[in-house]
Amino acid sequence: MSLLQLRVTSVQAEARDVLRVELEAAGGDELPAFEPGAHLTLHLPGGLQRQYSLAGDWRERRRYVLGVGRAADSRGGSAYVHGSLRIGDELSCSEPANNFRLVDAPRYLFIAGGIGVTPILAMIRWCEAQGRPWQLVYAARSRVRMGFHEELHAHGAKVRFHCDDEAGGPLAVQALLSDTAPQTHVYCCGPAPLMEAVREHGSHLDEDHLHFEWFSAPALEAQAPEGDGFWIDLKRSGASLHVPPGQSVLEVLEANGHEVPFSCREGLCGTCETGVCDGEPEHLDYVYPPAQRPQLRTMLVCVSRARSPRLTLDL
Numbered sequence: 651m652s653l654l655q656l657r658v659t660s661v662q663a664e665a666r667d668v669l670r671v672e673l674e675a676a677g678g679d680e681l682p683a684f685e686p687g688a689h690l691t692l693h694l695p696g697g698l699q700r701q702y703s704l705a706g707d708w709r710e711r712r713r714y715v716l717g718v719g720r721a722a723d724s725r726g727g728s729a730y731v732h733g734s735l736r737i738g739d740e741l742s743c744s745e746p747a748n749n750f751r752l753v754d755a756p757r758y759l760f761i762a763g764g765i766g767v768t769p770i771l772a773m774i775r776w777c778e779a780q781g782r783p784w785q786l787v788y789a790a791r792s793r794v795r796m797g798f799h800e801e802l803h804a805h806g807a808k809v810r811f812h813c814d815d816e817a818g819g820p821l822a823v824q825a826l827l828s829d830t831a832p833q834t835h836v837y838c839c840g841p842a843p844l845m846e847a848v849r850e851h852g853s854h855l856d857e858d859h860l861h862f863e864w865f866s867a868p869a870l871e872a873q874a875p876e877g878d879g880f881w882i883d884l885k886r887s888g889a890s891l892h893v894p895p896g897q898s899v900l901e902v903l904e905a906n907g908h909e910v911p912f913s914c915r916e917g918l919c920g921t922c923e924t925g926v927c928d929g930e931p932e933h934l935d936y937v938y939p940p941a942q943r944p945q946l947r948t949m950l951v952c953v954s955r956a957r958s959p960r961l962t963l964d965l
């Protein structure tokens with residue numbers, strides 16, 4: 651996949667621990683188009699690759715706008731952006747990709763937690779341009795941590811702000827979702843506890859009306875032991891490899907000299923997507939919507955496994 655060369659044109663504090671970063675093509679060209687909900691994978695020094703949602707206007711082709719939160723447990727990505735990124739720096743990044751597509755719906759309820767508001771901003775611009783009804787509930791620990799507050803405040807009653815410290819606790823998700831109008835599509839991006847609450851209290855809604863963009867993997871429930879693992883047959887190279895319990899398909903492929911692109915290694919970004927020619931994958935990622943999984947002929951090999959004893963991969 652070809653990489654874009656981008657130059658940093660602006661780095662501004664949006665809120666406490668939130669930066670707004672603007673980028674343009676290093677050669678001054680038009681940038682590839684993106685859809686609301688899309689993200690960029692930035693290639694940072696030290697071989698780090700990190701995904702950041704595009705917050706800007708999808709019609710704008712001269713700049714990309716990102717919101718980057720400083721993660722308390724940063725593995726280097728947000729720490730680098732907050733500590734070292736400067737105007738004029740050049741970065742490589744992959745073309746925009748979208749795991750959080752806005753489907754055509756009569757109305758939308760957006761629920762954002764903290765920096766999870768960035769993809770929602772792009773969605774709101776689209777809804778405004780198309781005249782679609784929308785509402786946003788934007789939660790953060792405190793008002794000083796709310797990036798893009800001013801911009802959102804201008805939308806008046808369509809945006810409800812919830813600050814944990816002012817409200818005396820986290821957002822009451824159950825009450826919020828209990829009277830959701832029929833046909834509403836709910837889009838949620840934020841910390842894992844918020845996403846889990848929306849998944850739990852939105853279970854009365856159609857599964858394909860709930861949309862999530864995970865930026866950290868939720869706590870896993872204990873899984874039943876897998877037995878002896880499974881086999882993968884590689885269609886193009888002809889190799890057969892055993893995937894034991896406790897090792898991922900990606901790790902087995904790497905250990906045997908097969909290069910598969912990857913980024914998060916947690917089933918969050920979609921970078922390691924690999925074609926499945928035969929067999930039944932067990933999808934354990936946070937990218938594919940549940941309703942689509944039975945028809946899929948691809949899998950994310952960093953986390954997903956097999957239901958059948960063998961899988962044939964398009965490698």
Ligand code: FES
Nearest residue numbers: 913915920922952
């Ligand atoms: S590397 Fe991100 S989903 Fe597999």
